[in-house]
Amino acid sequence: MKITYSIFLSLVILNGVLTNGQGRTSREKSTRSAIESLAEIQPIDAHAHIYVTDPSVTELVNQLNLHLLNILVIDDRDKFFKALEPQFSDAIRVEENNKGRFALCTTFRPYDFDTPGFSKRVIAQLDKDFDNNAVAVKIYKTIGMEIKTKDDNYLMPDDAVFDPIYDEIEIRNRTVVAHLAEPTSCWQPPNPNSPDYEYYTKHPDEYAYSHPGWPSKAEILRARDHILEKHPNLRVIGAHLGSMEVDLDQLAQHFDRYPNFAIDTAARVPYLMLQPRKTVRAFLIKYQDKVLYGTDVDLEPGTNAADAMRDAKDVYLRDWKFFATNDLLEYNGRKIHGLGLPHSTLRKLYHDNAVKWIPGILSSAN
Numbered sequence: 001m002k003i004t005y006s007i008f009l010s011l012v013i014l015n016g017v018l019t020n021g022q023g024r025t026s027r028e029k030s031t032r033s034a035i036e037s038l039a040e041i042q043p044i045d046a047h048a049h050i051y052v053t054d055p056s057v058t059e060l061v062n063q064l065n066l067h068l069l070n071i072l073v074i075d076d077r078d079k080f081f082k083a084l085e086p087q088f089s090d091a092i093r094v095e096e097n098n099k100g101r102f103a104l105c106t107t108f109r110p111y112d113f114d115t116p117g118f119s120k121r122v123i124a125q126l127d128k129d130f131d132n133n134a135v136a137v138k139i140y141k142t143i144g145m146e147i148k149t150k151d152d153n154y155l156m157p158d159d160a161v162f163d164p165i166y167d168e169i170e171i172r173n174r175t176v177v178a179h180l181a182e183p184t185s186c187w188q189p190p191n192p193n194s195p196d197y198e199y200y201t202k203h204p205d206e207y208a209y210s211h212p213g214w215p216s217k218a219e220i221l222r223a224r225d226h227i228l229e230k231h232p233n234l235r236v237i238g239a240h241l242g243s244m245e246v247d248l249d250q251l252a253q254h255f256d257r258y259p260n261f262a263i264d265t266a267a268r269v270p271y272l273m274l275q276p277r278k279t280v281r282a283f284l285i286k287y288q289d290k291v292l293y294g295t296d297v298d299l300e301p302g303t304n305a306a307d308a309m310r311d312a313k314d315v316y317l318r319d320w321k322f323f324a325t326n327d328l329l330e331y332n333g334r335k336i337h338g339l340g341l342p343h344s345t346l347r348k349l350y351h352d353n354a355v356k357w358i359p360g361i362l363s364s365a366n
Contacts, residue, residue, distance in 0.1 A: 034317045044351050046264045047239060047266035048296070048298075050297065051299060057305060068101065070091045070102045073107060090301070104132075106129040114150060126174075135174060135175065138179065139177070158224070158226035177237050181221055182208065183271075195268075221243060231260075237261075242261075269318075285342070289348060292354050
């Protein structure tokens with residue numbers, strides 16, 4: 001039978017349609033499989049900032065069988081975060097609207113640290129928050145990178161004024177989530193290949209490279225380590241890979257030295273993706289009791305919740321495929337093989353470690 005060009009072209013197009021359809025079906029099956037396997041492990045996101053009640057939030061947390069630690073922040077440079085309110089009330093509404101899915105990490109205002117009665121006021125506020133089921137306390141990078149003392153030095157997180165506060169957190173069996181310092185790239189010249197390049201382009205006020213008078217990263221982390229030494233029974237989770245995202249050897253040394261120190265992965269999984277697979281896999285298996293999964297997912301008033309939750313879902317599924325499978329992934333144009341971690345390690349990363357390091361994080365689910 002003679003095949004005309006038009007018939008041949010039609011067959012080519014039909015084959016392309018079928019092939020594309022098969023590709024879509026394969027991707028859809030892969031996505032469904034990832035959702036099911038992630039949901040089965042009962043994931044806990046130990047680092048989230050969600051202050052909006054919306055059906056898209058409920059849909060996502062239910063679909064992924066997800067629990068989250070909802071973290072409050074005080075930062076005078078951001079209008080929404082200048083005070084505990086309205087974010088505290090917003091977070092409570094999110095918790096009530098998604099009963100059993102959210103736990104609260106409170107914080108305190110450090111800017112009046114040099115006024116009489118500071119520590120007592122903070123302790124009174126934290127005790128009230130603990131009585132209202134807050135399970136952790138956030139300390140933020142403004143300590144070490146913004147706030148100054150009267151003698152024009154930067155206030156560090158190991159300052160004696162905070163010691164009674166840390167003592168109270170320990171007495172109440174709560175956990176400190178410490179976002180101190182920033183990625184190394186914050187102190188380096190602009191690098192378009194850095195995972196944080198876009199962030200510092202949009203937030204130049206937080207870019208240490210543009211502020212040569214700021215303390216060094218090493219100085220801030222030494223102060224953080226001093227807290228661990230002074231308060232050996234205080235649980236401290238270093239947010240964002242403990243700001244040691246480019247040096248797994250440094251992290252390993254800290255884990256070996258400080259039994260009371262753990263980290264979360266919030267907003268730093270790309271840093272793990274860019275390091276040698278064998279090295280990262282071995283690190284996560286060896287220190288599988290010290291790493292908590294977190295994303296830094298953010299939803300503030302005025303943000304399109306549906307879009308934000310779609311983006312968050314993409315991150316959850318991308319991270320799960322990276323940690324749980326041997327699939328070939330792509331990040332910023334680079335091909336990356338998943339780590340294929342053992343199920344026992346995944347269970348600790350995604351669930352058990354959050355329960356261990358943040359007692360009470362699932363209490364509202366009971």
